[in-house]
Amino acid sequence: MQAIQMSAIPITVAVLFHSGFGHTARQAEAVRRGIERVAGASVLYLTSAEAQGRLDDLELADAIIFGAPTYMGSASGPFKTFMDSTSKAYARGAWKDKIAAGFTNSASRSGDKLATLTQFAIFAAQHCMHWVNLGLPAGNNSTHGSEQDLNRLGFWLGAASQSNADQGPDVAPPEADLLTAEHLGERVSIVTQQFVRGRLPAAEGLWSGMSREARHDRVRL
Ligand SMILES: Cc1cc2nc3c(=O)[nH]c(=O)nc-3n(C[C@H](O)[C@H](O)[C@H](O)COP(=O)(O)O)c2cc1C
Numbered sequence: 001m002q003a004i005q006m007s008a009i010p011i012t013v014a015v016l017f018h019s020g021f022g023h024t025a026r027q028a029e030a031v032r033r034g035i036e037r038v039a040g041a042s043v044l045y046l047t048s049a050e051a052q053g054r055l056d057d058l059e060l061a062d063a064i065i066f067g068a069p070t071y072m073g074s075a076s077g078p079f080k081t082f083m084d085s086t087s088k089a090y091a092r093g094a095w096k097d098k099i100a101a102g103f104t105n106s107a108s109r110s111g112d113k114l115a116t117l118t119q120f121a122i123f124a125a126q127h128c129m130h131w132v133n134l135g136l137p138a139g140n141n142s143t144h145g146s147e148q149d150l151n152r153l154g155f156w157l158g159a160a161s162q163s164n165a166d167q168g169p170d171v172a173p174p175e176a177d178l179l180t181a182e183h184l185g186e187r188v189s190i191v192t193q194q195f196v197r198g199r200l201p202a203a204e205g206l207w208s209g210m211s212r213e214a215r216h217d218r219v220r221l
Pocket of ligand 1: 018020021022023024025069070073074105106107108109110111112163
């Protein structure tokens with residue numbers, strides 16, 4: 001797919017995820033591809049373990065997309081450990097007004113994935129971030145639908161994917177779910193650029209050539 005040319009406002013979108021066995025990592029890679037389709041967007045790609053040592057870098061991101069497998073009806077334990085490690089950033093309001101979104105993967109069609117997406121949205125709200133939803137209609141919910149539809153699992157809070165329990169990450173999750181994740185990454189990039197553009201004090205030209213750090217200082221509310 002062609003890169004979107006309408007705006008090249010430089011933004012950084014972090015993809016911050018955990019994956020125990022590689023399935024959610026496939027989804028994270030798809031989110032990354034979607035972000036990179038938008039001109040001007042760059043990606044900070046971190047596992048939740050890496051992110052615990054990169055909190056300063058995360059503060060420079062314009063948006064953070066959270067991802068984890070659903071284990072026992074909630075985000076996986078390692079991802080929750082990361083969430084708890086952000087309490088100092090929370091106390092300082094370090095992520096205030098960043099854009100947020102989320103994705104999760106599990107073995108069952110539902111598998112209580114909504115609980116994980118809700119957990120991410122509440123986590124983002126505690127950090128005073130702005131949550132972006134999936135922005136797709138439901139797929140595969142009529143006689144005209146199919147398993148190839150985007151959003152075939154019918155989630156709106158974020159991107160969901162489903163990986164059969166007896167298949168490895170080489171074949172699961174299926175293509176439709178990866179394309180759904182790509183859509184989320186692209187949507188978050190576009191919304192983030194709209195949001196950053198709305199905070200620009202002057203013409204876009206003013207920002208060209210300015211470092212990400214300098215721009216970040218200028219737009220911080
Ligand atoms: C400890 C554990 C708990 C799980 N709990 C759920 C669950 O609540 N719902 C579900 O549908 N699948 C559940 N699964 C299946 C995983 O979500 C599924 O295998 C997923 O693809 C794993 O992603 P990963 O390879 O990124 O770790 C669980 C798996 C494990 C290991």
